[in-house]
Amino acid sequence: xxxxxxxxxxxxxxxxxxxxxxxxxxxxxxxxxxxxxxxxxxxxxxxxxxxxxxxxxxxxxxxxxxxxxxxxxxxxxxxxxxxxxxxxxxxxxxxxxxxxxxxxxxxxxxxxxxxxxxxxxxxxxxxxxxxxxxxxxxxxxxxxxxxxxxxxxxxxxxxxxxxxxxxxxxxxxxxxxxxxxxxxxxxxxxxxxxxxxxxxxxxxxxxxxxxxxxxxxxxxxxxxxxxxxxxxxxxxxxxxxxxxxxxxxxxxxxxxxxxxxxxxxxxxxxxxxxxxxxxxxxxxxxxxxxxxxxxxxxxxxxxxxxxxxxxxxxxxxxxxxxxxxxxxxxxxxxxxxxxxxxxxxxxxxxxxxxxxxxxxxxxxxxxxxxxxxxxxxxxxxxxxxxxxxxxxxxxxxxxxxxxx
Numbered sequence: 001x002x003x004x005x006x007x008x009x010x011x012x013x014x015x016x017x018x019x020x021x022x023x024x025x026x027x028x029x030x031x032x033x034x035x036x037x038x039x040x041x042x043x044x045x046x047x048x049x050x051x052x053x054x055x056x057x058x059x060x061x062x063x064x065x066x067x068x069x070x071x072x073x074x075x076x077x078x079x080x081x082x083x084x085x086x087x088x089x090x091x092x093x094x095x096x097x098x099x100x101x102x103x104x105x106x107x108x109x110x111x112x113x114x115x116x117x118x119x120x121x122x123x124x125x126x127x128x129x130x131x132x133x134x135x136x137x138x139x140x141x142x143x144x145x146x147x148x149x150x151x152x153x154x155x156x157x158x159x160x161x162x163x164x165x166x167x168x169x170x171x172x173x174x175x176x177x178x179x180x181x182x183x184x185x186x187x188x189x190x191x192x193x194x195x196x197x198x199x200x201x202x203x204x205x206x207x208x209x210x211x212x213x214x215x216x217x218x219x220x221x222x223x224x225x226x227x228x229x230x231x232x233x234x235x236x237x238x239x240x241x242x243x244x245x246x247x248x249x250x251x252x253x254x255x256x257x258x259x260x261x262x263x264x265x266x267x268x269x270x271x272x273x274x275x276x277x278x279x280x281x282x283x284x285x286x287x288x289x290x291x292x293x294x295x296x297x298x299x300x301x302x303x304x305x306x307x308x309x310x311x312x313x314x315x316x317x318x319x320x321x322x323x324x325x326x327x328x329x330x331x332x333x334x335x336x337x338x339x340x341x342x343x344x345x346x347x348x349x350x351x352x353x354x355x356x357x358x359x360x361x362x363x364x365x366x367x368x369x370x371x372x373x374x375x376x377x378x379x380x381x382x383x384x385x386x387x388x389x390x391x392x393x394x395x396x397x398x399x400x401x402x403x404x
Contacts, residue, residue, distance in 0.1 A: 068119025084116035175201030192252035281340035
């Protein structure tokens, strides 16, 4: 029986009582009110002073009518109204003092009022649009979270921990997927990344996940599971083509644990996992990488499962390219292997938390893709394989994952 444990901070099914962070950010002011007041006062003083110095030859005070429009870009409606209320008397009084024909004065005052009103209206429309975008973004992310299983998950063979941090920038919502299924044939695990971003990518990911959940229980062979997911992605692409959407592929790594200390792997164009054991972190050499899901018709080679050893006490780290393709401010890629070499003694949960924090620090909080990572450790309920010989080179733990 599979046990899913969810953190209290992300209780599913609960309706949010307050706007989420995206909506709050959409309506928040980018300039504080004290700063705005000081800037308005200083600007008004400078413009009025220059207007007095230039005299009748060059009237600068009427140019202040553009201030509410500028404020509307960075501030709230209330702040924009305050800026308009500040600027309007200055411009109107200046226009009255300067004199002139009645219609000239009237048109000048009306233009000032209209310009201030347009600034307030533009601010209101900007905030409304930003709020709607934030809600759509939040809905897409919520959809992703509802599709994916909450972690950790404990099965008869493995304990799976994970982190999932979706990107939340308009159409850039990504399509990372993962799933853990306890089946009559052992535990099946998939992690994948859908080509492209947006709701269409989520749809392709959902098609792959739905097929995997069903096939993982039905198919005795791991390659049969992968073939079923391939068919589902192909059908989804056919439907997408009929509706005008582009076809998408899914890179995926599918594992099968049978409880005997060995694991099957079918790699469909995905990043190889990392093995952490005996103080060593090393990439797992997968020798039979096939094309991504949805592209089988482009290859004449059938997908093949590799048998790999899973040493007792080892941690297997699976991840998407949101980890390896994270960049710092200089454009350098995240050095995953170098970081993992100093984290080999960490527990699974601590490893994931450390990785997530380090990624945020490395990229300065700017992410361009989803981040999904899973750690897998043999559960105490599973069968144990022969332990590695005492005193053996730690590198053998990583090499145990090479194809045999």
